Amino acid sequence: MGARPEDYARSSPLNSFLHVEDFNGPADLAAHLKRLDADDAAYNAHFRWKGTGEFVNTHFLCRLCALLQDDRARSGNGRFTPKHRWSRMSGLKGFTF
Structure with missing residues (x-):
């Protein structure tokens, strides 16, 4: 599972x-x-x-690739919709959606 x-x-x-x-x-x-x-x-x-202050580096490009391949991140027209998937990032400096 x-x-x-x-x-x-x-x-x-x-x-x-x-x-x-x-x-x-x-x-x-x-x-x-x-x-x-x-x-x-x-x-x-x-x-x-x-x-512990420990974190695991999950490499941005690996996360991006996984998001691009995730069918749930696509809108009904088959296009990737970053605003839908990454809305939690909207408060980060340099990111505007």
């Missing part, structure tokens, strides 16, 4: 995600989430990466 765990590992800080393939099924995943809910130390360990 979704991308492979190794794909997430390449683009995410260590221990920053849970992947369904790491569990024996939905019940096992649910049990793990319940354990995290009951154990504050284990829960907080999943967010420890936020305080």
Whole structure:
């Protein structure tokens, strides 16, 4: 379901995600989430990466290529619509849409 765990590992800080393939099924995943809910130390360990200042460089051109190939980013006429996909970037300096 979704991308492979190794794909997430390449683009995410260590221990920053849970992947369904790491569990024996939905019940096992649910049990793990319940354990995290009951154990504050284990829960907080999943967010420890936020305080590291670490980030993963995902290379702008790789993201651009992925967006261009994503059918959901296209309007009904088959054209790429950056305003639709990149509207969250409109507040960045140098970007106007």
